[in-house]
Amino acid sequence: MSAADDQPSARVTEEETRRAIAAAARGSAGGLDPTLVSSEIGLVAPFRPPKIRSELAEELGIDEGDILDLSANENALGPSPKARTAAIEALGAAHRYPDGGAQSLRAALADRHGVTPAQIVVGNGSYELIDLLVRTFVSPGETIVTGWPSFVVYRLTALSYGREALLAPLRHHRYDLAGMAALVDRRTKLVFIANPNNPTGTYLPRRHLAAFLARVPRSVIVVLDEAYGDFATAVDFPNGVVDFKGRPRLVVLKSFSKAHGLAGLRVGYAITDAALVYHMDAVRQAFNVGSVAQAAALAALGDEEHFERSRRLVRDGRVELERRLIQLGLEVVPSQANFVLVRLPNDAAPIVERLRQKGILVRDLRGYGMPDAVRVTVGTRAMNLRFLLVLEDLLQGV
Ligand SMILES: Cc1ncc(COP(=O)(O)O)c(C=O)c1O
Structure with missing residues (x-):
């Protein structure tokens, strides 16, 4: 627990801080005024929510219900x-x-x-x-x-x-x-x-x-x-x-x-x-x-029934999703959550964008330092299969 031990990680932190400040500066119309913010409060860029589903549906010319959002680790069964x-x-x-x-x-x-x-x-x-x-x-x-x-x-x-x-x-x-x-x-x-x-x-x-x-x-x-x-x-x-x-x-x-x-x-x-x-x-x-x-x-x-149904859906779906992704030749990180991290052969951004064009949203992990990876929420079996089919198609085109 010496100070020397924490140097590499501390450097990562400072670099990330600088990046966050630069991002905030880019995003603010009048530039940053360091005297504006309480000295107790650091500088972070505001959260920029992704495009809402209705806007994306309009852009793609599809029904909002046809958008498959596997980006936010939500419950595919809905609320109890x-x-x-x-x-x-x-x-x-x-x-x-x-x-x-x-x-x-x-x-x-x-x-x-x-x-x-x-x-x-x-x-x-x-x-x-x-x-x-x-x-x-x-x-x-x-x-x-x-x-x-x-x-x-x-x-x-x-x-x-x-x-x-x-x-x-x-x-x-x-x-x-x-x-x-x-x-x-x-x-x-x-x-x-x-x-x-x-x-x-x-x-x-x-x-x-x-x-x-x-x-x-x-x-x-x-x-x-x-x-x-x-x-x-x-x-x-x-x-x-x-x-x-x-x-x-x-x-x-x-x-x-x-x-x-x-x-x-x-x-x-x-x-x-x-x-x-x-x-x-x-x-x-x-x-x-x-x-x-x-x-x-x-x-x-x-509502134990809904809770158990949700857990079963994810646990079973995760096994199948992981298995099929591996069959596609992809590296999958074994998951205990309601999502799976999968590494693509190259930069993930073009695949993420092409999935989006087909109304399928997954999480790009560039911001986490993993430009070749995406995080995919486990959905219902039909949702998972739709994602897998489209992904397989896109990978063949790479
Ligand atoms: C690890 C972890 N903790 C907490 C949360 C926040 O969850 P909540 O919706 O309860 O704020 C999330 C949300 O995705 C998460 O990934």
Whole structure:
């Protein structure tokens, strides 16, 4: 954990920071004014959402329903029907502020995970909880540590608060836990680990994570982001809440966006020590999760059938998708998530564009330093086959 060890990763961070600032400068009409932004706030480029589906359908002259979006790791089955009904019912009380303590939802989640409600914070997607964790716990001069490529929001959040993110490059598409432990020093406040990781779909087995947790000082908050954990099938895939129960300052993040199919309603939650919850509660907005979202999440939690159907669809579909991609001669990174990272023979950009022209969206991974790779969400069998057929055609034309 010496300072010398963190040099390569620290350099990556600085370079990325410069790039983000340059991108922000290009995007702003009047150029950057460094005196405008609070010195506590770093400089990040605004999120530029991809073209919305209706615009793309119009551009391609096809029905919006014919667009196959495999770019955002959404649930191909849609929301749970019970969540849909609950959301519609909750609209009747939309003139009232939501329960700022999300009490019913927290009670149900506590019951599900064998913890107390005082150990849970509900957020506007787990995205908000990542933000809240950095904002609440990382002081000026302190750092976060994570892997790269991984979920970009960890580092962007740190950057947006003017905090430094130290990045340990992945090894063979997996988090390098030794590399991450080497970056942890007295300045480290938070470590982010996505398990399974986005965009690689790889996972960390129980015993590797246990060894890492034993090595990292207990004063460091370790965040285990299990947004995709529901799709894992590996026998040694850990359940963070259960397997690492005694570790203080462990935060397990969960999301309703994936297996529960509620990405548009924005609900996620953190399970951790009551002391951490106390401080996060003090910092978060009082009404951070809307009443419709709370009602839908509660109903989704009770809809085991939809949840299991979603998991089965992904687990079965992933096996077939991986097998067929390999048959096409492509390198596939074995995934435990609801998406697959696949390497194409050359630069992925022309294939991504040609897929788009045919109404099929996948995630280009150039921004993650993998110009020959794409991330493809596992859809229904029909969706996966449509993607595979078009891809096969395009590859023959390469
Ligand atoms: C690893 C990871 N964590 C968290 C999130 C955010 O999910 P949510 O929709 O709950 O904000 C995502 C979203 O794609 C993700 O990939």
